[in-house]
Amino acid sequence: MSEMLEILKEMVVDGKHKEIEAQVQSAIDSGIDLNRIINDALISAMDIIGKRFADGEIYVPEMLVSAMTMKLGLEKIKPLLTEDEIETKGTILMCTVKGDLHDIGKNLVTMMLEGAGFKVIDLGVDVKIDKLLQTVKEKKADILGLSALLTTTMPEMHRVIEALEVEGLRDNVKVIVGGAPIDKKFADKIGADGYAKDAAEAVQLARELVSVG
Ligand code: B1M
Numbered sequence: 115m116s117e118m119l120e121i122l123k124e125m126v127v128d129g130k131h132k133e134i135e136a137q138v139q140s141a142i143d144s145g146i147d148l149n150r151i152i153n154d155a156l157i158s159a160m161d162i163i164g165k166r167f168a169d170g171e172i173y174v175p176e177m178l179v180s181a182m183t184m185k186l187g188l189e190k191i192k193p194l195l196t197e198d199e200i201e202t203k204g205t206i207l208m209c210t211v212k213g214d215l216h217d218i219g220k221n222l223v224t225m226m227l228e229g230a231g232f233k234v235i236d237l238g239v240d241v242k243i244d245k246l247l248q249t250v251k252e253k254k255a256d257i258l259g260l261s262a263l264l265t266t267t268m269p270e271m272h273r274v275i276e277a278l279e280v281e282g283l284r285d286n287v288k289v290i291v292g293g294a295p296i297d298k299k300f301a302d303k304i305g306a307d308g309y310a311k312d313a314a315e316a317v318q319l320a321r322e323l324v325s326v327g
Contacts, residue, residue: 118146119155122187126159129179131186138190148191149314152222156184160218184218188225195229203231204256204324207249207287209241211270216263219293219313223259226313227320243277250278250287256324259316260306262293271296272304288323292316 118141125134141151163180166172206227210220217239224234235253237245250258258278260271271291278284288307291300301309307323310316 116154118144119150122151122155123159123162126156126180126183126187127162129176129183131179131183134183134187135190138187142191142194148194151191152188156187157222160184181218185221188218188222192225195225204320205233205235205253206257206259206320207235207237207246207253207255208259208261209237209246210239210261210263211267211274212240212242213270214262214264214267215239216261216293219263220259220261223261223292223310223313223316226317227259230317230321232320232324243274246274247277247281247283250283255287257288257290257320259320260289260291262291262296265295268293268295268300271306275305290316290319290323 118137122134122137122141125137138151141155142148159180163172163177167174167177208220208224208227210217220236220239224236227234235249235255237249246258249255258274260274262268262271275284275289278287278289289305290308290310291304291306292310292312296309297311298309308319310319
């Protein structure tokens with residue numbers, strides 16, 4: 115089993131996008147827990163890629179091919195996470211903030227939230243504040259989820275919260291934040307309603323926030 119996960123991890127690291135779907139399917143067929151496929155193979159591969167990039171061993175194109183490979187693998191798992199149609203628990207608006215194009219983590223969080231029965235409206239990446247405010251109003255979202263992977267785009271989360279206040283929308287929606295450079299201290303500092311370190315925590319947090327209304 116762990117050998118299969120190792121192979122999967124290497125495939126993502128090496129950007130073997132043509133082979134990844136078949137390998138993920140084999141892992142699923144052999145009964146490996148989906149969370150292990152996600153955490154121990156796919157996410158773990160991106161950590162290796164991040165380190166190699168930081169160390170100057172690889173460049174953006176290689177990072178991009180690995181990201182694409184990871185996405186293909188995740189897409190294969192997605193239908194299994196959202197198999198049970200459960201009554202909607204609440205509406206969540208998700209996005210990666212303006213200036214930031216990283217969407218793998220955001221997509222993973224979205225999938226897990228959908229799997230947990232939330233209706234998720236995914237606005238994509240590089241989302242401007244105007245668009246967020248307009249959609250919060252139109253869709254009457256219970257929660258707004260903001261993702262950021264760059265230290266340079268973290269401050270955009272604060273600007274979103276300030277804009278919600280200015281527009282008189284802050285009390286209508288809970289704001290949750292996440293992404294590799296974000297932590298609880300930062301979330302508290304900018305006045306977010308919650309921080310989640312990963313997709314599983316995001317589901318837990320969303321459940322808590324919706325139940326307290
Ligand atoms: Co970028 N990149 N990247 N990159 N990239 C990082 C983030 C970096 C840490 C790499 C490094 O130097 N080690 C670094 C940021 C440094 C910094 O800010 N301090 C970096 C850089 C510098 C850049 C560029 C500037 C490079 C350049 O062009 N010179 C550029 C910026 C582009 C832009 O956004 N404007 C860039 C570009 C890219 C690619 C496009 C090539 C590609 C992204 C492809 C895509 O997403 N479609 C990419 C990738 C793949 C990475 C790394 C390697 C992997 C990110 C990832 O997908 N991780 C990353 C290094 C790393 O993080 N190890 C890196 C897997 C994913 C599942 O984890 O996104 O953390 P993550 O999500 C987690 C949690 O954070 C959390 O749950 C998820 C699941 O557990 N979470 C939430 C995330 N959002 C949440 C929201 C929530 C709750 C939890 O609630 C709302």
